[in-house]
Amino acid sequence: MSQTPDISVVVPAYNEAGNVVPLAREIAAALEGRNFEILFVDDCSTDGTREELIAAKEELPMLRVVGHRHNAGQSRSVRTGVMQARGAIVATLDGDGQNPPDGLPIVIEALMRADAPENLALVGGDRSQNRQDSAWKKFASRFGNGIRKRMLNDNCNDTGCGLKAFKRQAYLELPFFDHQHRFLPALMNREGYLCEFRPVSHRHRTIGASKYTNFGRLFASLTDMMGMMWLNSRARNPRGSDEL
Numbered sequence: 001m002s003q004t005p006d007i008s009v010v011v012p013a014y015n016e017a018g019n020v021v022p023l024a025r026e027i028a029a030a031l032e033g034r035n036f037e038i039l040f041v042d043d044c045s046t047d048g049t050r051e052e053l054i055a056a057k058e059e060l061p062m063l064r065v066v067g068h069r070h071n072a073g074q075s076r077s078v079r080t081g082v083m084q085a086r087g088a089i090v091a092t093l094d095g096d097g098q099n100p101p102d103g104l105p106i107v108i109e110a111l112m113r114a115d116a117p118e119n120l121a122l123v124g125g126d127r128s129q130n131r132q133d134s135a136w137k138k139f140a141s142r143f144g145n146g147i148r149k150r151m152l153n154d155n156c157n158d159t160g161c162g163l164k165a166f167k168r169q170a171y172l173e174l175p176f177f178d179h180q181h182r183f184l185p186a187l188m189n190r191e192g193y194l195c196e197f198r199p200v201s202h203r204h205r206t207i208g209a210s211k212y213t214n215f216g217r218l219f220a221s222l223t224d225m226m227g228m229m230w231l232n233s234r235a236r237n238p239r240g241s242d243e244l
Contacts, residue, residue: 004086005037005086006034006035007036007091008081008086008087008090008168009039009090009091009093009104010090010091011023011027011039011041011093011095012092012095013041013049013077013095014042014043014044014045014049014071015045016049016096017052018052019095019096020049020053020056023095024038024040026100026101026102027101028063029101030101030102036062037062037063037087038060038063039081039085040064040065041066041068041084043074044067044068044070044071044072066080073178074179075176075180076178078180082168082171088167088168089108089112089166090167090168091104091107092165092181093162093163093164098203099125099162099200100203106125107124108123108165111165111167119193119194120193121166121188121193122165122167122188123196123197124161124164125158125161125162125164125197125199126157126198126200127158127200152225152229152232154186154195159182161200164184170188170193171184174188177224177227179224182221183228186232190231190235191237
């Protein structure tokens with residue numbers, strides 16, 4: 001590996017002992033042959049997540065571990081990872097292992113392809129056809145995604161999918177707020193960037209428990225959508241700039 005990786009894989013994790021090390025191994029296997037780093041951000045876990053990751057660094061030389069001093073949530077964990085990332089391309093996936101890492105090349109290659117539009121900044125995964133969750137959770141997700149898509153016109157069927165690839169510099173231009181990770185396509189569009197989406201697989205959680213409830217997620221999404229609508233209403237895009 002060279003000193004500066006081309007790709008940084010950022011994984012937020014909170015109380016995912018038993019999941020994180022197998023996931024890190026899968027990521028390394030999925031990206032074998034590429035110049036990459038893996039950056040897990042431990043959001044002040046109270047189980048053995050941090051200790052497992054630190055021990056795995058000896059096995060996986062591309063693995064980096066960053067630990068929050070206080071619990072700050074998934075969006076802050078993603079942001080911490082992006083700020084620490086050294087690659088110009090950042091890929092993310094959830095620390096619970098439900099996003100199979102074999103989807104990473106799908107979104108990364110789509111973003112980095114030679115004929116990609118110049119202002120393509122994000123390629124997201126879409127679990128809509130392959131989601132492995134309860135019927136109630138899938139219904140709540142379809143309902144919430146449908147409302148968000150109509151209100152924000154972001155053309156995204158599955159904004160909650162943690163599997164994404166984006167240009168680091170474009171991400172750093174976005175306003176930050178809690179739950180920001182669920183609105184990355186809309187925020188990218190707001191800055192004049194294009195987003196694309198690709199079907200990816202999904203699998204059942206085998207260890208641990210979800211950190212969200214359907215009603216809690218829906219309430220947060222509705223209040224955040226109102227904030228996003230305000231942000232969009234206040235946007236002014238110069239469509240680039242030139243030094244004169």
